[in-house]
Amino acid sequence: MAQKPSIPKGTRDFSPEEVLRRNYIINTLRTNFELFGFQPIETPSFENSSTLMGKYGDEGDRLIFKILNSGDYLNKVDDAVYTAKDSTKLTAEISEKALRYDLTVPFARYVVQHQNEIEFPFKRYQIQPVWRADRPQKGRFREFFQCDADAVGSDSLLQEVAFVQLYDAVFTDLGLKGTTVKMNNRKILSGLAEAIGAADKLIDFTVALDKLDKIGEEGVVKEMLAKGISEEAITRVKPIFNVSGNFAEKLNLLKDLLADSEVGKEGIEELAYINEKIAALGLATVTLDLDVTLARGLNYYTGAIFEVAAPEGVKMGSIGGGGRYDDLTGIFGLKNMSGVGISFGLDRIYLVLEELGLFPEQAIKGTKLLFINFGEAESLYCLKAVKSLREAGITSELYPDAAKMKKQMSHADKRNIQFVVLAGTQEMEEGVYTLKNMKTGDQTRVDLNELIKALA
């Protein structure tokens, strides 16, 4: 079947069942975002290249989908650039638009562009697809949705507190028990690097540290050595490789390590503040934890760092993450605008809910009742009932053709429709409907009012 049509790699079609389930998650997110006072915005699928390029590092630039200019774009290219075959330079000349790579940079652009209309602090949420020219892997696609909530224009740590509560509210609503919100702080990481005399190697240090649960202590040490961090420095920082205890106990250990680091102490204070407030307010299902190894290649996070781990026993990486960036909008010329935000990993949450069987039947049901079509007169009789049922909020429909009964029944069965109505001449004469429960096989004759009552 060579001629079979296909979709680009890393993209997906969603079946009706999948869309219903995704919508269930998205609706839960949207409800809670709004409950917490976040306002929805949307931005275009594509931006000017200049808005996106250079914001995600060299690696990021490579992964941005570029959109070819319209018209005879090659004809306008500088001859020297064309003959040189320098892809980077050529790209700039033949493409001036690119697909959205994440929601954060467009949001920063939005804030700067509309700064005079926005009332600060501004809290927005945004649920839209983004695109990356990455090589697909399990759970990694070239088109996927991001579900972000961010707050700009406030340095208050109460924002961080609210985000922990937001995670708690969402995962509680989804019935997902046992998730852990892991927190860290960029200032602690800076402090650690400083304390061991490797302040200049902060990024290498954190990237290596972040891999602890993946490659183990030995692997991390090896990578740090390879990056030029001294053995002595590594020995000093080793206690954090296997810290245990609760949030406060871990903080105490850090206090010793970071006693001489101003920035480190600041980070500890921030985390302690957040932990105290959360402890006083209480959480329903989420556990708040401190994870010093949390670093997630986040060059732009300056304060809090969040990551959400799925319940233990579920083989799944993080299902959410976020953090604070003090200079969110600086790249677009608006200084001193601090932002903090979190993201929910829709696809991964979907996989976790599916694995644990947590999608509620109710939220994903389609049509509840199908009327079997026996002919012209009977259809009209049925359609009158359909109208009343729909007014009563009951999803119902009439099979469009007077096809063989077997075909219609089988259709109801395959679509998982729980009830069918058989209404032929007999029922019409008596003004009743034969209602059949497809699960139990039970059949009863009811009038319209009873029919509505039976399905409500």
Next chain:
RNA sequence: GUGGUUGUAGCUCAGUUGGUUAGAGCGCCUGAUUGUGGUUCAGGAGGUCGUCGGUUCGAGACCGAUCUUCCACCCCA
């Protein structure tokens, strides 16, 4: 971007060192059953073996390219 891996019916997969007409299960269609689906029984349809090229008397199998799948790295949600 680097290294590997996968592709045979709608789906999941067999297919011997290269040898007639490529199979199974499930699904699909028809009938048993003209007012009863899901179960059962009988029958049937459906494949240029991802694509293009090469080796060979002969290729689903071997070689090359390309696309696709999945995995590791890089990076990331």
